[in-house]
Amino acid sequence: MTGRRAGRPLVPAYLSTGGVARTGRPQLERLSVLTRSGVPVATGLSAGLPAAALALLDALEDGSLTVVEAAALLRLPVSAVRVLAADLIDQDLVLARPPIPPAERFDRDLLKRVADGLRTLKHD
DSSP states (O other), X not given: OOOOOXXXXXXXXXXXXXXXXXXXXXXXXXXXXXXXXXXXXXXXXXXHSOHHHHHHHHHGGGSOEEXXXXXXXXXXXXXXXXXXXXXXXXXXXXXXXXXXXXXXXXXXXXXXXXXXXXXXXXXX
16 A cells, blocks of 8 residues: 555645746736647757646647636646746746636616516516
8 A cells, every 4th residue: 555545646736836936926816817828839948847837738728727727627736826827927838817807796776677677568
């Protein structure tokens, strides 16, 4: 028996960032949307990227993901994916945009007028 719990990664999450830490740039939010920039990863450059960063680039190959979705897919903590994504953004390999804000609260008066109008149409 190895003592390893099922589903637990062999490499601790903090090592997946390759020792990269970003404190000077604004933090990505959990729902920030990540997309590949289209800039090809140079062969020499990819050798310097941590395996988790390459996995993130591969995950973004098929489309955009939020930071949380990428973390779930890569089985890493959100904080580690934030660091990886920030490093890839600095290298122009990934683009990030803020999350879409939730819709503003509905106007109760407008909804009441629409419901009243629909009731009026129904009775005519």
